[in-house]
Amino acid sequence: MIQRIAAHIRKELLLLLRDRAGLALLFGMPVALVCIMAVVQDAPFRDFTENRVKVVLIDHDQGVVGRGVVHGLQKAGPFILTDATSSGLTDDDLRDLVRRGEQQVGVIIPCHVSEMLAERSSAQVTTYFDGSRVPATDTANVVLILDPAVKQAFRSLVRGAIQRILAGLTAQQLLGDLAERMTELTGDSVRVPRLEGSFIGVEQRMAARDVAGERVALDSTQHNVPAWTIFAMFFSVVLLAGNMVKERDSGCMTRLLTMPGTTTDRILGRLSAYLTVCLLQAVLLLIVGRYVLPLLGLAPLQLAGSGTIALLLIASLAIGLAATSFGVLIGSVTRTQQQSAVLGSTAVVILSAIGGIWVPLYIMPDAMQALGHLSPLNWSMEAFNAVLLRAGGWVDLFPYLLPLFAFAAVCILLSVGAELRVARR
């Protein structure tokens, strides 16, 4: 039996080695995918402070609010601010600039907004000290004009930044009015305190592994390298299933059926050969993530310690087994090479899309997330994330390995059943 399985393995590997297009599909395509997708997705994965939003501003106010907003946006990191107040740009011109995508956000500070702020602040202070209700003046709005192609997160970022600046200006105005009233009441000169920064800050910590003094968090490299490694492993089903169908069409299967040996021998041989290929894919893509992506200006894949490598290998083994078993199943249930190519590739693309390979699962709608949890590519992604991002050990990895092994077992059983069914027809 061992001799027969070894013969099947050798044959499958030789067939792969002679198939240049197949080798390109197994190794070239994933390397290209990892590099391209990691570069393309680098910006969206970065923290917003690393990205710059183009903002154009017209200040009709020319008062404390206008100056405060300009100063605040210039001080905040993520904006490239163009103050177009003295350029002769009208509000309509500004709207057109944003609509054409030349600027991502337009800010219009209306006339007399500083006066309005002063009036409202003064009214508040009067109400507080005298108890008399002073009729409120009209409110004024700083107008934000947003490029429809800009992501919601960026819109929220700009809105939040301006609201923070306006809240600061309001607080400063109130403090000034309070100090003035205190001076009037006490006869002593009360100095207006200047608000500088927040009294209580926010400290951000990643619940992740510490590698060389840094916490590993999801970035383009940490997402794309495991994601496209999994995709590549599963995409090998196209080749595996296609070779199975070709074997049947050529009559080789008929010859094999007239030789000593069992269906199990053939399936085990095929699984072992493609599992080897999957492990080679994983090693190659991890090397690309570690050493090639930094050459493209990306962060290197973080792999810390021999324990991580061992866990990654175990995860790769489980993922490879699930992928190859799925390929054997596709090859067993399809009758033509066209069927196997279309079914195999479509199934893998759909399972990868819903499984969080293209974009992380957590940003999908609830229904898609629920569906995504049923995809073996999602279990695979979670297994890699458990090791690479969450500093997981065997115990953390096990919940993802179990469904992968179960999926592989079901696929193998169905494949054996399908082949025996053909033999018993």
Place this chain on the structure above:
Amino acid sequence: MEQPDIRVRSVTKRYRGAASEALRGVDIDVLPGEFFGLLGPNGAGKTTLLSIITGVLGPTTGSVEVKGVTMRANKGRALSMMGFVPQEIALYGTLTARENLDYFGRLLGLDRSTLRERGSELLERTGLSARASEPVRQWSGGMQRRLNLITALLHAPAVLVLDEPTVGIDVQSRAAIWELLEEINRTGTTVLYSSHHLEEAERLCSRVTIIDHGRVAGEIADMRSRSGQERLEETFLRITGRALRDDPA
């Protein structure tokens, strides 16, 4: 009575979902050392019968024995005594001749040295050794047919079953295959041969059975003493009729 090398008893076959049986109680004995021909028009049941004899399909009822070993009970042992040459070129085109022989030989349980020795001998006998290191897909149809045949001879089987082994090849390759088949039959290998070519059957076979509509329709017991009698084609048409045999709709 001499024990047949292949004994087919009351074999019927009904494919799943088929309206009628493809084989209806076929009995055949192929005796040791015979060159036995299996003839029949399209759709007669030849391929189904060969598939059952070689273990590719199981019969609905009935049994097949190879040298006294029942296929159903001990398939591995029965198959190890048999070589099968399918109608298709059952080879991996991107592998070389040597690699194809190594693969199938290892599945047949041959050790490395026996395989190398036996492979070289067969490649030499069929004039293929000079190009044994080339991928098979670069070969002519005739060369591929010869390799297709010798792949089934690697383990020196006691029984050789062939399904249309000379389809679509040139005269020279066909002659080489005939000579090889006659030679291995002379050395004691029993041959069961299925073909459309009545001329081939007339030249090679010692006994012929004609099957039609899933049944044994006739037998010519001694092909080699038929001089002066009607030609095989006339006998064939007399037994199977002149109605056209198109594929069933």
